[in-house]
Amino acid sequence: MTSSIYLHDGSFEGMLSAVAFAVKSGGSVHGIYDEKSYSVQLFDMVVTVPTDSLQAEKLFSYLKNLGEYAVQFTINGFLGEERAVGFHLYQMVQLCLRHGARALELYRDDSIRYLSQLSRRVNGEAHRLSGLIRFRELKEDIYYAPFESDCNVIGYLARHFSCRMGSRQWILHDVGRNISLHWDGSKVQSIEVDSAFTTYVLENGEVPDTHLGNTERYYQQLWQSFHATIANPDRENRKLQRQLMPKRYWRYLVEMRGN
Amino acid sequence: MKTSEKLTILADAAKYDASCSSSGSSRSNTAGGIGSAAMSGICHSWSADGRCISLLKILLSNDCIFDCAYCLSRRSNTLPRATFTAEEVADLTINFYLRNYIEGLFLSSAVYGSPDRTMADMVDVCRLLRKKHRFNGYIHLKVIPGSSPELVRQAGFLADRLSVNIELPSEQSLKMLAPQKTKRTIMVPMQQIGEEYSGFQRDRMKSRNVPCFCPAGQSTQMIVGASAESDLQILTLTENLYTRMQLKRVYYSAYMAVNTSPNLPALTSGPPLVREHRLYQADWLLRFYRFQAHEILSAAHPFLDDRLDPKVAWALRNFDLFPIDINRASYEELLRVPGIGVTSARRIIATRRLCAIREEDLKKIGLVVKRARHFITIGGKYLGDHTMSHQQLVGAMRSAEKPGSIKLLRETRQLRLF
Incomplete structure (x- = not known):
């Protein structure tokens, strides 16, 4: 047969x-x-x-x-x-x-x-991204996180953040697959993100300035300087850093911008 | 002073703390609150030295009244000093947390005023986060040596993990390098945390309404290479901390020369990274491989071999116990074979329930065959080379080390040449 x-x-x-x-x-x-x-x-x-x-x-x-x-x-x-x-x-x-x-x-x-x-x-x-996701505070008091992943893990991430962020609204956006999920404080729903916005995010790895909340840039800068300061120059090991945090994730990481 | 300047100063001073784990605590969010803690811990980023960043690791203040020889923030150094207010720390923590930069806060501090005053301020920061901001993320709080039992107790109810730094592996070194700290001021809070942790955990078995006392347990850190202790002393101390004080982790920090002092290694000496690496490997043997300190090191050999994994070194010293048969050995015996870890030992046991393991299965199961083969037989067949002398075997095991270990060894060798 x-x-x-x-x-x-x-x-x-x-x-x-x-x-x-x-x-x-x-x-x-x-x-x-x-x-x-x-x-x-x-x-x-x-x-x-x-x-x-x-x-x-x-x-x-x-x-x-x-x-x-x-x-x-x-x-x-x-x-x-x-x-x-x-x-x-x-x-x-x-x-x-x-x-x-x-x-x-x-x-x-x-x-x-x-x-x-x-x-x-x-x-x-899914575990790695639950750490590497970076939310941006948008004007409308929504936290928005774009990311790209090899496997389709947005469901796992949504479960993780819905237990964590309480009443604050967020949007997770898998830019590669163009799937996005929105948490309104009580349930997760699938939504559509504007295509011009998506294109901008895909190209720049960042949300257009006009959409960002007032304090967003301030906290991004604080985080960048913390990230740079906490490294021990005597023990520098960039290769290890890349091994543990592969470059394909850097695009949407606030602290790795410009690297 | 602006918050951003303070952050730079106080994060810079905190970078010598080795721990950054956020594991061991499972905390769920409360109504109207933010945050949760994952049992496994979550790494959020990695810094340029390859270490994970999972917590906002900062000092509350670097304005120290102590004068420890090895410490950058010691009183006799001239450097910019800063102190956070509780609100500043809470604001940073919450805003970083909401953006998913961090898993929580790791708060340590230099001692200002008195140990009790510093500790009280640190507890206040935690209280502000937990009560006012309803923060349910991870908090790791450093306990200041010499702080009162009442403050330690309050800290335990607010934080997920507490740690008291043991700093140096012996009392003499402490006297010489950290004259204001004594063994007593370090061990008393440590013991208290250990006892209360076990006590509350026991009570929680009976009723889940009993509050958690530092649910992720306690850890400590000691500096390696600033004083003359042997690895045997360090490892025996570590073992005692695990068994008698219920510690979850002991961290080693390779001494980084930041100050000049007649009692310390020279400023030009690099941190002893290989030694630190080998100590961590030995620490793993204690925690996960059911080894005891006296098996790994003895009075005749008080230092770990730079060029060999401590488990391999043990196996080579006790070569008469090998080879063992993969299809018959118990879990404990399997764990002691170089090239077999916890995962592959479990898999061997699981597979054996169904069918015997063949030679070609070893690699599939996940053994590191090039290390394990010298120590195992399969169906009576020895997988190593009978004709090898002991010397050759040692050489073979050295070249079969993990790439990471070999690289670390090579780099520090090169450094030493210059």
Whole structure:
């Protein structure tokens, strides 16, 4: 029997539906991809799986029963936006059907290792950005933070800041994916940011001066001078600094401006 | 004086404090308040020396009445002096926090007036933040040696972490270099914090209405290389602090020559960074690898080897205990193999529940094979080289050191040549 390729619509439910479909088909699986990232190749047996909420729900509750690792691997696998993740999730489900939840710690297996590393990367980036996000106080008493990330971690960040900022309003803006979330003091909502504003932020790494609150520049300067002063010249180690805070994040960091 | 000038002076004086962790406390926001503390701690930036910045690390004042030989802010130095008001510190903390520059405040201070007066002012800053501004972020408060038990107690209810700097590893050095500080004035508050911390934690098991007393525990810091103590003395002291005083962390700070004094290393000497690095590695062995100080160092070998990881050095000295079999060894035995850390030891145990580990799996599981292979067998097969002499083995382990360690070693060597 030839092995098949399963395609889904790129949503979380779609991905789960495709994995569930592949498991149920019982045949051999060559890959499970988002249809947008796939171009047909010769001799490929391609099946497009329609999104089926019921199947997705069933698979997800099976994964929930397996424990936290399975859920994390699935959600973070999706947020990691890697092309190959569907196939590895399929392999994970197959292993778990055979060995139970213990299989999730079988690090010698390539798929488990892949998912565990991907999941760590997503969690790691969410954690790192929860520190590297820089809010700017805008005129309307809203705190606005633009950022770019490798993985889609805005959801994790929104959860983090909604527990933290209390009644103050904020907007998190993933400039690369152009997704933004707004906290009004009680709930998080998706909103649209003006496209001219977005372009300006993307180009300059900073909000246009006319939008900034009165004291914003003052605190930015204080922070810059604190950041410069707290370093110990006798122990200077720029390479280590770059290792721990990679340059791709510097664009929106107030303290690294001009570096 | 403008706030910005004060910030420069008082942040500059605070840069010698090694600690900047914001971990160990899980505090949630309250109605109408701002902030929370994450158990894991969060780093917000990294400075040019590669150290993480997670807290607004400042002194309340650098106007010191003490005259400690090693300290830049000592009374006999001529330099600009400044003192923050409580409102200034609170304003900076809140505004930096809202912009997500920091995880909270690390407040230390020079001693002005008297230890009690300084400590009372520092507690006032915390009270202002917690009560008036309803700040629920992280606060690390330095305790001034010699401050009264009542103030220490108040500080414990407001801060997440307290620390009393032990400064130097022995009483003689303290006498020589920090004449106004005594072992007693340092150890008494430390002991009090340790006891109250454990006491309140015990009571919280019974009722969650019991208040938290410095939930992230206490830490301390000592200067390495300013006085003549051996690594054995330092490590034994560290071990005692962990086991008897319930400390969460001991920080080492390589001595940086800022003053001239007949009792101190010369101004031109660089900070002993390699020694500090090796001490931290040994400290990790105490905290996470179930080692004891007397296993790592002995009276015959009171100093850590510059060129070897202390765990590797231990394994080479006790080579008769090896090789051990990956598929049979217990967790404790695995932890002692060079090249196996806490994560990979756990993974080995988890994988073994399902199936035996093969040679080709080792790297996948995350072992550093080039270090571990000399110490393990797999299904009876020794992965190292039988023909190697002990000398060759030492050489092989030296070149298999972590790149970071090798780099640090090379750079300090080069410095010494000039």
